[in-house]
Amino acid sequence: MADARPGFGAGEYARRWEALQARMANAGQDALLLTSSADVFYTTGFLTRFWESPARPWFVILPQTGAPVAVIPEIGAHLMAACHTGEIRTWPAPDPQDDGVGLLTDTLAELVPEQGRIGMPMGLETSLRMPLGDYLHLATALAPRAFVDATDTVQRVREIKSEQEIAAIRTICTIAGRAFDAVPTIVATDRRLDSVFRHFQAALLEAGADWVSYTAGGAGPGGYGDVISPAASVPLQRGDILMLDTGAVKAGYFCDFDRNFAIGPPPDAARRAQDALYAATDRALTDLRPGMTARDAHQLLTTSLRAQGATPCSGRLGHGLGVTLTEWPSFTDRDSTELRENMVLTLEPAVEIGPGKIMVHEENIVLRADGPELLSPRAPCDLPEIEI
Amino acid sequence: MADARPGFGAGEYARRWEALQARMANAGQDALLLTSSADVFYTTGFLTRFWESPARPWFVILPQTGAPVAVIPEIGAHLMAACHTGEIRTWPAPDPQDDGVGLLTDTLAELVPEQGRIGMPMGLETSLRMPLGDYLHLATALAPRAFVDATDTVQRVREIKSEQEIAAIRTICTIAGRAFDAVPTIVATDRRLDSVFRHFQAALLEAGADWVSYTAGGAGPGGYGDVISPAASVPLQRGDILMLDTGAVKAGYFCDFDRNFAIGPPPDAARRAQDALYAATDRALTDLRPGMTARDAHQLLTTSLRAQGATPCSGRLGHGLGVTLTEWPSFTDRDSTELRENMVLTLEPAVEIGPGKIMVHEENIVLRADGPELLSPRAPCDLPEIEI
CATH class of the missing domain: 3.40.350.10 (Creatinase/prolidase N-terminal domain)
Structure with a gap:
């Protein structure tokens, strides 16, 4: 039975x-x-x-x-x-x-x-x-x-996910991916940032999330400032970069990834940042292996960003994920935790574009013996444009 | 400026x-x-x-x-x-x-x-x-x-709310009231309980909540069991009593109240429970005063329920409310906290209907010098019926 x-x-x-x-x-x-x-x-x-x-x-x-x-x-x-x-x-x-x-x-x-x-x-x-x-x-x-x-x-026990746990995280990642697909429609309905946040959460629920424990983001001309503030009731403008980040939950398991959108044609600096972030993520998707440390992952991302002329942000550039929005380890130059097979992790490269302006990419992976397997649907290579 | x-x-x-x-x-x-x-x-x-x-x-x-x-x-x-x-x-x-x-x-x-x-x-x-x-x-x-x-x-400081705080809680109560009004439409769309939970949360967001930190509830023939379990993917049936409870958030302030619905005509026991719960709430809305204790509030509710032949549940029958879903004090026979002017509180009488079956009502109030002032829109006197 x-x-x-x-x-x-x-x-x-x-x-x-x-x-x-x-x-x-x-x-x-x-x-x-x-x-x-x-x-x-x-x-x-x-x-x-x-x-x-x-x-x-x-x-x-x-x-x-x-x-x-x-x-x-x-x-x-x-x-x-x-x-x-x-x-x-x-x-x-x-x-x-x-x-x-x-x-x-x-x-x-x-x-x-x-x-x-x-x-x-x-x-x-x-x-x-x-x-x-x-x-x-x-x-x-x-x-x-x-x-x-x-x-x-x-x-050391919780950080290694079973195949059932990995499947649960893939499920909520897929759900969040569908909600991100709805963002252009959401912005077309009401382009005030707080309204976009609300409708994005509703879209996550409609797509099948049990609940939405976390939504964050930012928007601003050519990039955004901090990414932890609540959304203000200000309309998106042409030239803005909009970022939405979510920790939605299904059956107790979280996703944690974001997407960036250009409101109208993106400024050149944002295009360059997008290219650098996308390439750094690709680099990690190719090169990350069990046996490396969290510090190695940080270095891999920062090296790739710097090689493209970008300036990595000082915060952590990835972390564990599972039954909470974030889990250890942290991809910083201070964390020597070993990355092991079947850890679920986020790749979260972030760059400074100008004074008080950043851009952040985030994907969710499970680390297999032969490298990362994506759990989130990969973000598009080019910054998607939303016309308003 | x-x-x-x-x-x-x-x-x-x-x-x-x-x-x-x-x-x-x-x-x-x-x-x-x-x-x-x-x-x-x-x-x-x-x-x-x-x-x-x-x-x-x-x-x-x-x-x-x-x-x-x-x-x-x-x-x-x-x-x-x-x-x-x-x-x-x-x-x-x-x-x-x-x-x-x-x-x-x-x-x-x-x-x-x-x-x-x-x-x-x-x-x-x-x-x-x-x-x-x-x-x-x-x-x-x-x-x-x-x-x-x-x-x-x-x-002792946090429990006394300023008029600005009271207004903030009234705002999110009003928003939640609008979402509860949408429940019959939600049930008509998809009557599986987990779907109702998801769409109810979306309705809270559409009505203006910044986010939904808490949704709970239950459904079952003539009453429900525990009220803390996640929603199962089972369809509502005629004869069920459906309860939805929410802690939605606006500008950092919570509401915390529930509503009950009968799926088709309610069984007599549920009607009687509804009458007892409604009357006990009325009694508290009339008689509660600053200077009473949390224990007095508990006694006021249980006395009213028992006078009507109902059996009060053993848990707490109300609590504080504000910047978290629940705050002290607790309306139990063990809590001697003094109720003071401008405390925001929930009235949450609950009765046992049968083995493993309960019904719970909840309203939000601010306690004024001359008694409670409702912050949540008062529930209807009769159990609303939803035809499926």
């Missing part, structure tokens, strides 16, 4: 638990305590937008062997029971007197010996999705058990 | 800083260290969807007097400079060697005397939006300065 539970089949989760448990054993961690939506989803398939409410913490404990134990608010019991986990313990949250800390303390005390070590992700690109005061209380109550950093344990 | 910066005018932010600083002085806190998107937005107007990327922490320090100091990744400098803040210090994030901790340590060491106390929100409904390891390092590096819980400092 087919598995009726949401997400992937039971085998996928068993594989994840075993991979984490093997790394835990190597690192001397007797249990993992996970608090983030991404780690809870990864280990159990528990997918809900309810994380948007900061009211309640959620905990998943992965012991040395076997299935995770979920310690969660009772409102989540029904959904968690349909997911991939072992025992589920609940409390009536939010509780100002004890918001699950007592139950969590008891559960960890049962699962971890007194001289044991509890791993939690504490490093780069992690955060603590529970009240800090409750964590400090927990650490004291469970002593002499020690809390130790398990960032490496989690990241 | 009009203030060209996004969000509210400079006066609103100066008022917020002073209100926080007065509470800090009372609590003996020499600075506040804020890490969450909500607290950073509240104190500076810095609004971006970039928080969706877990890659980088962001810090805002509010000293005893004057404007906040932002310690942020350099990618945010351009946007932060357009917001309401004092000095902006940046680092090139993500940096595996030192992701801003050195800069943050130095900045706090300058701003806070050695015997001083640094307040951070550490309590109920908060989390630490930075790596735990970096916090632990920071606390050691800054000793003998002490980190103390500033949950009360932040919550």
Whole structure:
């Protein structure tokens, strides 16, 4: 009989638990305590937008062997029971007197010996999705058990995607590609930037995204400034370069890529930037291999951009992708993380065109033994022109 | 000249800083260290969807007097400079060697005397939006300065909304009301639940929402089960009760209310539940006053439901609302938070109809001196019927 539970089949989760448990054993961690939506989803398939409410913490404990134990608010019991986990313990949250800390303390005390070590992700690109005061209380109550950093344990497992995960990311990339195809029609309807942002999100939903966790972009004459501001209610003008970037979600998996459009004929500088960005991406699509580092990927992109006379932006030029909009590693000259087979990554070269003006390209790939395989539909070689 | 910066005018932010600083002085806190998107937005107007990327922490320090100091990744400098803040210090994030901790340590060491106390929100409904390891390092590096819980400092200020904030929440409630009006048309187009969820989100965007951070709901014969699961691809059937709930966002402010629909004529039990929920909401709209507690609000709703023969659900029956989907307090029998004038709140009575079947109503209000003022358009008294 087919598995009726949401997400992937039971085998996928068993594989994840075993991979984490093997790394835990190597690192001397007797249990993992996970608090983030991404780690809870990864280990159990528990997918809900309810994380948007900061009211309640959620905990998943992965012991040395076997299935995770979920310690969660009772409102989540029904959904968690349909997911991939072992025992589920609940409390009536939010509780100002004890918001699950007592139950969590008891559960960890049962699962971890007194001289044991509890791993939690504490490093780069992690955060603590529970009240800090409750964590400090927990650490004291469970002593002499020690809390130790398990960032490496989690990241080395999560960063290698299964074929099912790769297929899920390809699906949302395809959906986003269809929404990008609709942009000229969207701009023709209403060319104010905030309206374009809204209609682009609607197009992502119409194309099949479950939800749109992230949209960003920019527009300006011959290039744009920062790419993290909300859209202003200003009309696009001829000569503008418009960039739209999205992290849309299907079945819990993200895409993260962008597209650039010229409003009317593009200025020469934007054409040159487009050529340099396109060629740098091509270079990475050809040359990137497992065994290189994130720093190597950064160098590969910057070298290609500079060889064409372009000036790379100082930020990161690519990153991991999966159950969150961005994952480690970061393509910077500071990140020595090894790129490995079946990592899903973004290639995100960016160049400065003039003072306060940049252009950014982004594609999504899976790194195979013989090089990158595109997950996003490749952007057109020439900057598409939209007449207004 | 009009203030060209996004969000509210400079006066609103100066008022917020002073209100926080007065509470800090009372609590003996020499600075506040804020890490969450909500607290950073509240104190500076810095609004971006970039928080969706877990890659980088962001810090805002509010000293005893004057404007906040932002310690942020350099990618945010351009946007932060357009917001309401004092000095902006940046680092090139993500940096595996030192992701801003050195800069943050130095900045706090300058701003806070050695015997001083640094307040951070550490309590109920908060989390630490930075790596735990970096916090632990920071606390050691800054000793003998002490980190103390500033949950009360932040919550007592944020929970009282200005008229500008109330207007912003009313705006997004009105937008969501228009999207709910479109639901019968949406169901007529495609009655699979996941399709209804997607088109409802698109309708919110078309009605003017900047983005849709939250959609939930449920559907089932005569009522629904849990309300946090993603929508399945199953068609609505005659006899189903459909509930849709949204936290849509405009200018950084959320609505959070739901609507119920009967697919064809509703079963009697659903009609009775609707009557009880509607009357309990009416009762709260009439009787709720500043000076009552969250527990009193819970009792008011449960008493009304029970008087009508209905069985209240065990979860919370309302909560705060503002710059996140949910804010404290929680309408439970455990929360003694005082309700005060100009709190924005949800009234969310819920009843059990049968085994694993519930119905939930939700409206958004601002609590005035003489009682609640509706911000959401009031739901219809009778369950609207959608013919399929």
